[in-house]
Amino acid sequence: MNWVEDEPRYRPFDKDLFSKLYRFVWRYKWAFILVIVVWIIWTLAMLAIPDLMRRGIDDYIVPALDGTLSAPEAYRGLAIVSAGLLLLAALGSGLRIVRTMVGFRIGQRVINDLRMAIFKHVQRLSMSYFDKTKAGWIIARADSDLDTLEGIYTWAPVDLISAVITLIGAITIMILYNWRLALAVSLTIPPLFIITLIFRRMIADAYRLVRRSASRITANIAENISGIRVVQSNVRQDRNLERFDELNIENVEANVRAARIWQTYWPSIDFIGAAGTVVIIWYGSSLVFAGTLTAGALLAFVQYLGMFFGPIHQMGRLYNTLMGSMAAAERIFGLLETEPAIHDAPRPLKLDRVNGEVTFENVSFSYNSPDDEDFKWILKDVSFTARAGESIALVGPTGAGKTTVISLVPRFYDVQRGRVLIDGVDVRDVSQKSLHSQMGIVLQESFLFSGTVMDNVKYAKTDATDEEVYEAAITLGCYELLAGLPNGFQTNVGERGANLSQGQRQLVSFTRAVVANPRILILDEATASVDVQTEMAIQYALERLIERRTSFIVAHRLSTVRRADNVLVIQDGRITERGKHMELLAAGGPYASMYAEFIKP
Numbered sequence: 001m002n003w004v005e006d007e008p009r010y011r012p013f014d015k016d017l018f019s020k021l022y023r024f025v026w027r028y029k030w031a032f033i034l035v036i037v038v039w040i041i042w043t044l045a046m047l048a049i050p051d052l053m054r055r056g057i058d059d060y061i062v063p064a065l066d067g068t069l070s071a072p073e074a075y076r077g078l079a080i081v082s083a084g085l086l087l088l089a090a091l092g093s094g095l096r097i098v099r100t101m102v103g104f105r106i107g108q109r110v111i112n113d114l115r116m117a118i119f120k121h122v123q124r125l126s127m128s129y130f131d132k133t134k135a136g137w138i139i140a141r142a143d144s145d146l147d148t149l150e151g152i153y154t155w156a157p158v159d160l161i162s163a164v165i166t167l168i169g170a171i172t173i174m175i176l177y178n179w180r181l182a183l184a185v186s187l188t189i190p191p192l193f194i195i196t197l198i199f200r201r202m203i204a205d206a207y208r209l210v211r212r213s214a215s216r217i218t219a220n221i222a223e224n225i226s227g228i229r230v231v232q233s234n235v236r237q238d239r240n241l242e243r244f245d246e247l248n249i250e251n252v253e254a255n256v257r258a259a260r261i262w263q264t265y266w267p268s269i270d271f272i273g274a275a276g277t278v279v280i281i282w283y284g285s286s287l288v289f290a291g292t293l294t295a296g297a298l299l300a301f302v303q304y305l306g307m308f309f310g311p312i313h314q315m316g317r318l319y320n321t322l323m324g325s326m327a328a329a330e331r332i333f334g335l336l337e338t339e340p341a342i343h344d345a346p347r348p349l350k351l352d353r354v355n356g357e358v359t360f361e362n363v364s365f366s367y368n369s370p371d372d373e374d375f376k377w378i379l380k381d382v383s384f385t386a387r388a389g390e391s392i393a394l395v396g397p398t399g400a401g402k403t404t405v406i407s408l409v410p411r412f413y414d415v416q417r418g419r420v421l422i423d424g425v426d427v428r429d430v431s432q433k434s435l436h437s438q439m440g441i442v443l444q445e446s447f448l449f450s451g452t453v454m455d456n457v458k459y460a461k462t463d464a465t466d467e468e469v470y471e472a473a474i475t476l477g478c479y480e481l482l483a484g485l486p487n488g489f490q491t492n493v494g495e496r497g498a499n500l501s502q503g504q505r506q507l508v509s510f511t512r513a514v515v516a517n518p519r520i521l522i523l524d525e526a527t528a529s530v531d532v533q534t535e536m537a538i539q540y541a542l543e544r545l546i547e548r549r550t551s552f553i554v555a556h557r558l559s560t561v562r563r564a565d566n567v568l569v570i571q572d573g574r575i576t577e578r579g580k581h582m583e584l585l586a587a588g589g590p591y592a593s594m595y596a597e598f599i600k601p
Contacts, residue, residue: 017329024110024117025153032157035103039158040165042095045088047169050303052088056081057296099158107154111146117336118142126341127412131367136219141335144214145328152325160318163311170307177297177304184283185305188276192269192312199265203323206258211327213251220247265316273309280305342414348431354423354438355388356519356550358409363418365404370416378404380573381418386566388423388519391551393564393581395594400570402554406522409552410439422520440518440549443525446505453482453500454489456508460516472514476542478507510542521551523560567591 025032060077063069069077118141174182224231224240231240280301287293293301365379379401386392394402407413408420411427420427427435440460448456457472458464469489473479481504485491493499493508500508513521543563546553555561562581569577569584569591577584577591584591 017326017333020333021149021152021325021329024113025106027113028106028109031102031106035099035106035158036161038095038099038102039162042092042099043162043165043169045092045095047166047173047307049085049088050300050307051173052081052084053303054294054296054300057299058294059296062295103154103158107150110153111150114149114332115142115146118146118332121336121338124340125338127407128341128367129338134219134223136222137215138335139222140215140218141332144218145332148328149325149332151321156318156321156325159314163314163318166307167311170304170311174301174304174308177301178284178287178293181280181284181287181293181301184279185276185308187279188272191272195265195268195272196316199261200319203258203261203265206254206261207323207327209254210251210258213247213254217244217247217251220244266313269309269312269316273305276305276309277302342411342432344431345429349425349429349434351422351425351430351434351438354519356386356438357388357421357423358386358520358550358552359419359421359424360384360405360408361419361421363408363415363420365408365413365415365417367413378573379408379415382570382573382575383418384568384575384578386550386552388550389548390565391546391553391563393553393555393561393567394570395555395561395567395591396570397594401573402570403524405568405570406524406552406554409520409522410436410441438518439520439522440513440516441522441524442506442509442513446502446509448493448500448505448508450493450495452487452490452492453485453508456493457489457511457515459512464515468515469511472511475514476507476510478511481507482511519549521546521549523551523553523555525554569594 056078060069060074060081064071064074122138171182174185220243224244231237280298284293284298284301288295288298360382363379363382364377366375366377368375382401382405384392394405396402404413408415409422409427411420411432414428422430422435422438449459454466454469457469461468466489470479473482482489485500485504491499493505542560546563553560553564561567564581567577567579567581567584568575569589571590577587577589579587585595
């Protein structure tokens with residue numbers, strides 16, 4: 001998957017996508033309606049201001065100047081008009097505060113709901129999705145794309161409604177004042193339409209490039225942070241900096257191009273607005289001189305013209321926001337609508353405490369679809385049974401399929417042929433949650449979460465007591481080592497366990513597995529990164545742990561393999577030998593050869 005180049009092309013407006021966006025607003029519909037009502041009242045109040053000013057000029061100032069109204073009467077009338085203006089201003093300020101507070105709260109809550117939906121959905125996706133999708137792409141959906149959507153939830157809808165009402169109101173009032181002057185103003189509409197049509201396509205392409213370049217930067221940062229050890233060990237800092245600089249320059253150029261388009265568009269609109277104002281002043285003045293239009297009406301007309309062009313500016317900004325939001329929403333809902341490859345059965349069985357017998361019946365598996373050009377069977381007709389409490393060691397060259405076997409036991413992937421059974425039940429017939437609750441997995445690269453050692457040990461069993469944790473550590477022989485950390489079991493492990501050594505992280509992972517008390521234990525090169533002294537300290541505990549559980553062990557260390565109840569030799573996706581360690585050595589077959597060449601004591 002080319003996760004950047006293959007992102008969907010921006011579509012200017014998609015009503016289905018728009019409706020998906022506003023489904024998240026529905027639970028806050030009453031607050032949303034309140035904001036709309038408040039802003040409609042505010043808009044109507046603002047539309048009344050120019051007419052009040054017209055009344056002040058035509059009803060009081062002009063009559064006072066020509067002597068038809070006395071000065072005291074004019075002042076009284078102007079006082080009433082001024083009070084009306086102040087009242088409308090106060091009302092407008094109060095309504096603006098209400099709109100801002102409620103609208104911002106709605107926007108933040110909706111964004112929070114979306115972020116929770118993304119987080120929840122990502123945890124449901126199958127391993128195959130993460131095999132093909134970079135972490136940076138997913139992070140960008142829950143970060144920069146959600147930030148882009150904030151405007152469309154917080155202020156864009158009510159601003160759009162306000163702009164439409166203002167535009168309609170201004171046009172209506174101008175027609176009522178003088179239809180001839182309103183008709184003259186309409187001459188500005190064709191050039192407005194043509195310019196907007198031209199720029200609309202140009203800015204759509206520009207924003208697509210902006211979003212693409214921003215996604216590349218996010219992914220590059222995430223990738224370099226995740227692989228910082230490899231970066232530093234291979235002295236790639238300078239080359240990576242050059243590449244990051246290239247991506248930044250690309251992003252800057254994309255943003256500058258988009259800004260240049262917008263900054264060309266706005267002056268064009270301003271020029272048309274200025275031309276419309278000139279038309280009103282010249283033609284309106286002739287109507288005033290002819291006595292068919294009052295001076296106050298001309299002043300109000302100029303103000304309403306501003307209210308005519310103001311919403312056009314506002315809708316342009318809203319279109320700007322909408323474009324970024326549509327591009328972001330397309331990616332967010334593309335993620336949310338990605339179905340997990342692994343589904344529970346319509347009525348899944350729930351596994352209670354299992355005995356732990358695991359059977360592979362003629363299992364064939366590939367990570368790709370048979371329709372793919374690079375289709376290849378990873379496992380071919382694999383059959384074996386691990387009896388309850390039995391330990392199975394999987395050995396073979398890299399790429400033979402060992403890790404694939406242990407990935408099929410917890411159903412991280414579905415087999416294309418054959419069946420994987422636990423206590424005689426096909427894993428596809430049971431719920432994934434109950435299946436995973438029976439298993440403990442320890443990988444070569446231990447992953448610890450931010451928090452304390454105690455938090456990480458209790459990760460799979462949050463209701464475990466501290467005493468259970470201490471007992472598990474004592475069982476593994478690592479209690480003194482973990483208790484000897486700077487703050488003991490309350491030591492903060494740092495992000496990804498950065499404050500602990502590799503050996504310490506592995507011991508925490510082992511303790512976590514013991515506390516979870518699984519019936520089926522999977523160890524994927526689990527001792528490969530543990531130093532020999534640490535391994536010796538926990539070997540007897542591992543042996544006791546394995547005796548009580550069905551265990552699958554992928555390992556190269558002789559100390560781990562030779563104690564297994566059964567050894568499966570996997571080559572090119574097939575089981576070529578099986579038996580106990582000494583039996584296979586005596587047979588002098590592939591296992592004996594691998595033992596001499598690869599399996600190190």
